[in-house]
Amino acid sequence: MTTTLPARPAPTGLLSARSAAVIAATAAVVAEHAEQVTARFYPRMLAEHPELLRVFNLANQATGEQNRALAASVVAYAVQLIDPDAPSFDHVMTRIAGKHVSLGIRPEQYTIVGHHLLAAVAEVLGDAVTPAVADAWAEVYWLFATQLIAEEARLYARAGVDPSTPTRPYRVVRRIEETDDVVSLVLEPADDASVPEIEPGQYVSLFVDLPGGDRQPRQYTVSSTAVGTRLQVTVRKVRGTGGNPDGRVSSFLHDQVGVGDLVDVSAPAGDLVVPSSDSPLLLATAGAGITTVLPIVEHIARTQPQRPVIVAHADRTAADHALRETVLHAGRQIDDFTRYTWYESVDRDDHRARTGLMDLTDVPLPDGVHVFTCGPLPFMRQVRGALLARGVPADHIRYEVFGPDLWAAPAAAGG
Numbered sequence: 001m002t003t004t005l006p007a008r009p010a011p012t013g014l015l016s017a018r019s020a021a022v023i024a025a026t027a028a029v030v031a032e033h034a035e036q037v038t039a040r041f042y043p044r045m046l047a048e049h050p051e052l053l054r055v056f057n058l059a060n061q062a063t064g065e066q067n068r069a070l071a072a073s074v075v076a077y078a079v080q081l082i083d084p085d086a087p088s089f090d091h092v093m094t095r096i097a098g099k100h101v102s103l104g105i106r107p108e109q110y111t112i113v114g115h116h117l118l119a120a121v122a123e124v125l126g127d128a129v130t131p132a133v134a135d136a137w138a139e140v141y142w143l144f145a146t147q148l149i150a151e152e153a154r155l156y157a158r159a160g161v162d163p164s165t166p167t168r169p170y171r172v173v174r175r176i177e178e179t180d181d182v183v184s185l186v187l188e189p190a191d192d193a194s195v196p197e198i199e200p201g202q203y204v205s206l207f208v209d210l211p212g213g214d215r216q217p218r219q220y221t222v223s224s225t226a227v228g229t230r231l232q233v234t235v236r237k238v239r240g241t242g243g244n245p246d247g248r249v250s251s252f253l254h255d256q257v258g259v260g261d262l263v264d265v266s267a268p269a270g271d272l273v274v275p276s277s278d279s280p281l282l283l284a285t286a287g288a289g290i291t292t293v294l295p296i297v298e299h300i301a302r303t304q305p306q307r308p309v310i311v312a313h314a315d316r317t318a319a320d321h322a323l324r325e326t327v328l329h330a331g332r333q334i335d336d337f338t339r340y341t342w343y344e345s346v347d348r349d350d351h352r353a354r355t356g357l358m359d360l361t362d363v364p365l366p367d368g369v370h371v372f373t374c375g376p377l378p379f380m381r382q383v384r385g386a387l388l389a390r391g392v393p394a395d396h397i398r399y400e401v402f403g404p405d406l407w408a409a410p411a412a413a414g415g
């Protein structure tokens with residue numbers, strides 16, 4: 001059932017009163033059709049602008065994930081413009097802007113996206129899109145776009161990056177085979193400039209030229225900055241299940257990229273950064289999420305060794321647990337470092353690991369603990385639920401999604 005939102009003036013004063021009323025009356029119906037809209041939007045835009053196939057993740061197109069992320073964000077943005085009680089949208093804005101900056105998105109491309117998005121709305125909703133409705137949604141789009149463009153301009157300037165050349169060449173100087181499925185690539189700039197400043201937990205986009213001619217970017221967390229002249233990424237090879245293909249970029253990095261090869265790397269992005277207090281930290285990760293743990297543990301060991309850190313990690317087996325020894329080694333330099341491990345199946349030698357999925361109910365939590373969680377969405381939801389039930393405030397729990405951020409999509413799309 002669709003509901004009509006109460007018409008209230010935009011709290012920020014950003015949206016005109018006339019558009020606010022139209023958005024209030026149509027937000028629910030647009031939300032209901034938002035996936036159809038974006039499902040039409042991408043093919044029509046990519047057909048007219050094939051150069052964009054080199055920045056969009058083609059697997060996200062195939063699986064529909066990006067459709068849901070874009071749809072959810074536009075409707076959520078519109079709703080928070082007209083709802084004075086809506087939660088702050090800042091973190092969504094920052095996340096999208098970071099992703100765009102890592103991909104070199106430029107202001108003029110917003111005209112292309114806006115044109116095709118609004119045309120797709122008209123195609124899907126037909127006669128319901130009166131000129132007033134079209135104007136109101138165009139206003140929302142351009143408000144969102146101009147805020148993103150401004151934030152992205154700020155991020156480009158801060159990083160000293162020209163968005164028309166968003167990457168720099170890096171040379172692979174070492175490959176570390178972490179597990180059967182996980183490899184770390186140690187990268188050094190192949191131009192004259194130095195490695196930029198990287199906050200623990202930030203990621204870079206790697207652009208690779210795939211066999212067959214496609215060029216594709218993917219994001220990888222900078223898994224170590226221990227050596228200031230290098231950066232390291234740690235890549236899990238994505239195996240296709242249920243007849244789906246293996247991951248294209250992760251397989252390419254595993255199977256085709258060796259020492260001496262060049263890879264194009266963006267400036268670091270992402271706001272998963274450690275709060276600069278001395279509050280205790282809990283890092284709760286699963287699988288490839290471990291890549292966020294090492295840089296944070298290294299950073300705390302280097303700058304605040306007295307700060308308590310708890311590392312909780314879940315994996316299939318000990319043999320799949322990448323970076324285990326490196327994290328432990330860095331953790332030894334922290335005064336109060338505790339670790340918990342869960343494996344779905346535990347070897348006889350792993351007497352310190354627990355069997356099964358992560359269960360935080362009996363893990364001692366220090367007062368004022370701040371939490372970072374990274375892993376598959378169901379895992380993070382479970383971690384968050386367990387911690388909220390134990391009284392950890394929601395604003396102490398931060399997360400990173402290794403894909404389009406669908407964390408809030410069902411709620412947002414429901415309007």
Ligand SMILES: Cc1cc2nc3c(=O)[nH]c(=O)nc-3n(C[C@H](O)[C@H](O)[C@H](O)COP(=O)(O)OP(=O)(O)OC[C@H]3O[C@@H](n4cnc5c(N)ncnc54)[C@H](O)[C@@H]3O)c2cc1C
Pocket residue numbers: 057058059060062063203218219220221222234235236237238239240241244245246247248249250251270288291292400401402403404
């Ligand atoms: C901020 C961020 C940080 C990240 N950090 C890391 C990290 O540190 N380490 C790491 O390993 N990964 C990380 N990732 C994930 C990484 O960016 C890639 O998503 C991952 O490597 C998979 O990319 P791929 O090209 O190998 O797979 P893709 O080719 O993108 O495939 C992804 C999935 O889609 C499925 N698929 C593809 N085509 C189809 C189709 N036609 N029909 C149905 N299914 C299909 C594939 O089977 C696969 O399961 C991060 C992601 C983000 C957003």
Ligand code: HEM
Pocket residue numbers: 052055056057058060061066069070073074095096099100103105106109110111113141144145148403404405406
């Ligand atoms: C107001 C306009 C826009 C909105 C609301 C928007 C929204 C989003 C969202 C929500 C994501 C997913 C972020 C995440 O990882 O969680 C995303 C990613 C992305 N956006 Fe945008 N975007 C806009 C404009 C643009 C423009 C102009 C371009 C360039 C043509 C662009 C290209 C991309 C690409 C390439 C990604 C990465 C996702 C993928 O590869 O599948 N976006 N955007």
